[in-house]
Amino acid sequence: MTALTPQEVRAVFPLFLATDRTLTITHAGPAWARLGIAPVGHPWASLFTVMRPHLPDTLPATFAARATDPFHIRLSGHLHDFRGQLLVRPEGFIFLLTPAVRTPHDLARMGLGLTDLAIHDPTADLLVYLQSLTTALADARELTHRLRKRRRELSEAKRVAEQARARAEEAAEARFLFLAAMSHEIRTPLHGVLGMARLLDRTLLDSTQRQLLTTLQRSGGTLQAIIDDVLDFSRLESGQVVLDATVFSPVEAVHQVRDLLDVTARDKGLELRVHIGPEAHRPTLGDPHRFQQLLLNLVGNALKFTSVGHVAIRLHRTDDHLHCAVEDTGIGIAPDARAHIFQPFIQADASTARRYGGTGLGLGICQRIVDAMGGTIRLESTLGQGTTFFLALPMAPLAEPVPTPVRAPLQVPRTRPSGPLRVLLVEDNEVNQQVGRLTFEARGWTVDVASNGLDSVRMAAQTTYDVVFMDIQMPDMDGYEATRQIRASCGDQLPIVAMTANAMPSHKERCLQAGMDDFLAKPLVPGELDRVVAALL
Amino acid sequence: MYGLVNRAIEGLIRDRFGDDTWEQILDEANVEEDGFVSLDQYPDHITYDLVGAASKVLDTPAEVLLRAFGTYWTCYVGQQGYGPMMSLDNQSLGQFLSQLDALHTRLAIQMPQLRPPSFTVEHPEPHIHIVHYHSERQGLGPMVVGLLEGLLELKGLTGDVTWLEKKGPGADHDIFRVVETGPRT
Numbered sequence: 001m002t003a004l005t006p007q008e009v010r011a012v013f014p015l016f017l018a019t020d021r022t023l024t025i026t027h028a029g030p031a032w033a034r035l036g037i038a039p040v041g042h043p044w045a046s047l048f049t050v051m052r053p054h055l056p057d058t059l060p061a062t063f064a065a066r067a068t069d070p071f072h073i074r075l076s077g078h079l080h081d082f083r084g085q086l087l088v089r090p091e092g093f094i095f096l097l098t099p100a101v102r103t104p105h106d107l108a109r110m111g112l113g114l115t116d117l118a119i120h121d122p123t124a125d126l127l128v129y130l131q132s133l134t135t136a137l138a139d140a141r142e143l144t145h146r147l148r149k150r151r152r153e154l155s156e157a158k159r160v161a162e163q164a165r166a167r168a169e170e171a172a173e174a175r176f177l178f179l180a181a182m183s184h185e186i187r188t189p190l191h192g193v194l195g196m197a198r199l200l201d202r203t204l205l206d207s208t209q210r211q212l213l214t215t216l217q218r219s220g221g222t223l224q225a226i227i228d229d230v231l232d233f234s235r236l237e238s239g240q241v242v243l244d245a246t247v248f249s250p251v252e253a254v255h256q257v258r259d260l261l262d263v264t265a266r267d268k269g270l271e272l273r274v275h276i277g278p279e280a281h282r283p284t285l286g287d288p289h290r291f292q293q294l295l296l297n298l299v300g301n302a303l304k305f306t307s308v309g310h311v312a313i314r315l316h317r318t319d320d321h322l323h324c325a326v327e328d329t330g331i332g333i334a335p336d337a338r339a340h341i342f343q344p345f346i347q348a349d350a351s352t353a354r355r356y357g358g359t360g361l362g363l364g365i366c367q368r369i370v371d372a373m374g375g376t377i378r379l380e381s382t383l384g385q386g387t388t389f390f391l392a393l394p395m396a397p398l399a400e401p402v403p404t405p406v407r408a409p410l411q412v413p414r415t416r417p418s419g420p421l422r423v424l425l426v427e428d429n430e431v432n433q434q435v436g437r438l439t440f441e442a443r444g445w446t447v448d449v450a451s452n453g454l455d456s457v458r459m460a461a462q463t464t465y466d467v468v469f470m471d472i473q474m475p476d477m478d479g480y481e482a483t484r485q486i487r488a489s490c491g492d493q494l495p496i497v498a499m500t501a502n503a504m505p506s507h508k509e510r511c512l513q514a515g516m517d518d519f520l521a522k523p524l525v526p527g528e529l530d531r532v533v534a535a536l537l
Numbered sequence: 538m539y540g541l542v543n544r545a546i547e548g549l550i551r552d553r554f555g556d557d558t559w560e561q562i563l564d565e566a567n568v569e570e571d572g573f574v575s576l577d578q579y580p581d582h583i584t585y586d587l588v589g590a591a592s593k594v595l596d597t598p599a600e601v602l603l604r605a606f607g608t609y610w611t612c613y614v615g616q617q618g619y620g621p622m623m624s625l626d627n628q629s630l631g632q633f634l635s636q637l638d639a640l641h642t643r644l645a646i647q648m649p650q651l652r653p654p655s656f657t658v659e660h661p662e663p664h665i666h667i668v669h670y671h672s673e674r675q676g677l678g679p680m681v682v683g684l685l686e687g688l689l690e691l692k693g694l695t696g697d698v699t700w701l702e703k704k705g706p707g708a709d710h711d712i713f714r715v716v717e718t719g720p721r722t
Contacts, residue, residue: 034627108621113628114643115636128647131618135541135575138617143572150571 013096014116015082019044020092023060031116035080044093048073051081064088072100080110098123104131172238179234180504183227184473187501188429190227191522194220195435198526202442224523229361231504236368241290243372247398248288250322251281254315257295264303270311272299277316282397284322290369291393297362298326298389306330309386321375322395325388332383341379342367421445421466421533426456426482427499428474432522436469436499439529453477457485465494467533470516472500472507480514487515495536499524538584539651540573545613546587547573549606558594566590575617578650581674600679607683611691630692630717634658634666664717667701671710678703678711685715693721 006027009016014031023044032039039047045058052072055062067088073095074081084097098117101107104127107114117124197217205213235241258274265272295313302311309329316323333341342363366389370377375393423445425436433449440447448463450456452474460468468486472479483496495518498511503521511519518532550559563570566586573579588606592599614620623640625633634656641653654672661667670681678700685698695718702712 104618104622111627113625114622115628115639119639124643125646127622128643131622132576132647134618139540139544139575143574146572 012120013118015084015097015099015118017044017095017097018092019095021060023058023063023093026092031112034111034116035075035078036111037075044095047076049076060093063093071095071097073097101127102130103127104134169239172234176234176238179231180502183231183503184501186223186227187503187522188432190220190224191501191524192429192431192435194224194523195432195439199435199438199442220523228503229365233361233365233368235504236365236372241369241372243290244287245285246288247283247285248291249281249283250291250315250317250324250395251276253288253292254295254313254324257292257299258313260296261299261303264300265311268303268307270303270306270309272303273310273312275312275314277314279397280315280317280322282317284395284397286322286373286393286395290373294366294369294391295324295326297366298391301362302326302328302330302387302389306386317395317397320394320396322391322393324391324393326391327386327388329386332385333379333381333387334383338379338381342377421537422448422464424448424450424456424459424463424465424468425499426450426453426468426474426479427471428452429471432471439524443530453479453482453485456482457489460486460494461489466537468494468496469499469520470496472498472502472511479516480510483511483514483516497532497536538579538581539575539648540577540579541575541614541617542584542610543570543573543579543587544575545610546584546591546606548613549609550591552609553605554595561594562587562590565594576648585676599676603677603679604683604686607680607685608687608690609683610680611684611687615691625688625691630688630694630715631658631660631663631666633688633692634668634715635660666715668713668715669710670713675704681711681713685713689715689717690721695719695721 004012010030014029016027016029017025017032017039018027019025025039025042025044025047028039037047050058050071050073053066053069055066063086067086069086070083071086072081072083081100082097083100084095087094087096098121099107099110099112101110101123107127114124114127194217197213197220200213201210201217254274254276258272262272299311299313306328307330311329312325312327314325314327367377370391370393373393373395375391377389377391379387379389381387421440421443423440425433425440425447427433427436427449428451433451437447437449448459448465450459454477456468456470457477470479470483474482477485479498479500486494486496492515496516498508498516498519499522500507500511500519501522508519517536520528520532547559550562566583566589568583568586568590570579570583588599588602591597591602595602615623615625623633623636628636635658637656637658641655645651645653652673654670654674654677656671657669659667659669668681668685670678682698682700689696689698697714697716697718699714699716700711701714702708704711
């Protein structure tokens with residue numbers, strides 16, 4: 001192997017130093033100039049200090065004796081350290097050195113760069129690697145900071161959303177309470193109006209008077225339907241609706257709707273068809289009343305907006321969904337109206353509202369019921385040819401038909417009185433006292449009237465009644481408390497029926513909890529009174 | 538492409554155009570990364586998608602953005618700690634350019650998936666440098682122009698960068714000429 005030329009030595013060891021036998025520097029690598037020093041001609045010991053190995057002196061013989069050891073030397077006055085090895089040559093010594101650095105910044109502090117290191121020197125690669133680690137650490141810090149910031153933002157967003165939700169719920173609750181109060185205030189006089197109209201209907205009237213009375217009753221009924229819709233929509237909006245989960249037959253529900261609306265269809269000369277898919281006969285778990293309400297709204301709408309042809313209800317199911325389509329051959333819905341047809345108080349256009357009436361709440365209620373059920377509702381329509389609404393409800397079929405559970409009787413069996421009924425009407429409104437009295441007397445019953453809860457407790461203790469009809473909102477003592485006190489003094493045998501303009505399901509529940517046996521909402525629906533009394537006695 | 542490049546693009550956009558613009562560009566590029574990791578490897582298309590989206594959002598030609606990015610890149614890698622190692626301060630521009638290839642070789646050893654470009658440099662005159670740029674990636678020539686302009690700026694020099702020859706049929710690489718015209722005042 002041939003010796004390296006001086007140029008090759010300079011290229012391979014940019015920081016080499018060569019000395020003569022007296023340790024005076026005779027040659028130096030090119031990188032020393034970048035450190036700002038010119039070592040040639042200087043005694044080695046005047047520029048450098050040996051840090052390791054420990055040498056007792058700097059005599060050439062001492063250096064020569066440690067030629068096989070690694071050397072750590074320092075450039076005096078600069079704190080620049082180098083490591084390397086010593087070669088002993090006949091003409092003197094050669095120090096092959098490289099910067100002793102731990103970080104890229106150490107190298108930069110010396111005024112050197114990667115290119116000042118020998119190509120074969122792994123220090124350069126090590127520094128690049130260390131820089132990569134530093135970069136990775138900086139990334140980790142920065143990304144962690146970003147994550148913390150995002151977490152704070154998310155937390156703040158959640159807090160704001162929570163506040164907004166709470167405010168929305170409060171607003172919905174307030175609106176619901178307002179509507180419930182308004183409902184009560186409207187139902188109370190409406191009960192008087194419709195009750196009086198019913199009593200008037202039993203009297204001798206000429207044809208004009210009867211026609212006027214019919215209009216009065218129809219208008220009252222419409223007003224009551226509007227109140228029911230507004231209140232129901234408000235309950236759905238405020239999230240106060242809890243769906244039942246009971247076993248029911250969807251087919252039976254469809255047939256009941258058909259039975260209810262068939263008369264209306266026939267009156268308009270329309271055919272009301274029902275198509276049931278074979279797999280739809282299996283019972284399912286869900287809320288039968290809300291399911292029926294959906295159908296009543298959709299079929300009622302279809303009948304309203306159809307003058308020729310038919311309305312059809314199609315029921316079928318897939319594995320986990322019940323599908324129902326309500327199809328009509330009516331006026332159809334214009335494309336631009338379809339997008340907002342499910343919004344509350346919206347009808348296809350103003351002329352529709354004028355011509356067909358209604359609050360525009362029916363489809364809004366349907367949408368919200370379907371949402372609460374976790375289903376979907378959509379429509380297809382051709383203007384002038386008809387509309388079909390499609391419901392898809394997540395109601396899985398039950399494996400085996402399950403008989404509808406029989407409701408337990410509300411009270412212990414009672415003995416029906418042999419003679420005319422003696423009833424106590426508890427009612428603070430004078431008009432409704434009169435309506436109630438005349439309604440009951442028309443059935444041959446004997447009627448006592450208590451104007452408030454306190455009187456009713458006293459009278460129930462003094463007289464034996466067959467039934468008590470109890471208003472709820474009354475001065476001095478409300479119907480709940482009066483019922484509790486009557487139950488305490490008269491026991492469970494006396495049937496007590498709520499008769500109130502507080503018509504919400506929650507009100508009914510509260511009445512039953514207070515000890516009442518059944519519930520009649522004002523205005524009274526014809527037939528309901530007789531049904532309830534027949535069930536109790 | 539290493540995340541370092543994507544982070545630099547992010548840095549350029551955030552610095553010059555704000556955080557909202559960067560979010561817009563991420564949306565436009567359909568890139569769901571919430572933060573790039575410098576030494577992670579990302580598909581090249583992400584980088585190209587980001588440049589394309591930035592071009593659209595900022596209504597600026599991609600070539601102009603890449604050139605600006607090249608200039609930004611020289612500062613960015615310096616700030617990331619690679620600057621001192623490159624020892625730009627202690628060398629002339631010509632010396633530095635001559636060592637660019639060696640630097641990329643060392644980086645490629647540490648980052649095996651880097652696929653870095655290769656440079657050869659000629660110095661026909663003391664202040665004129667001919668840079669031959671070899672890359673397997675397409676369309677990054679404008680970025681090299683910006684990078685060379687950035688180096689002139691970092692060295693405190695005025696000068697011109699000319700794209701002499703573009704890679705394409707009959708040319709397997711790009712060639713640039715850098716002319717130093719004097720110190721920057």
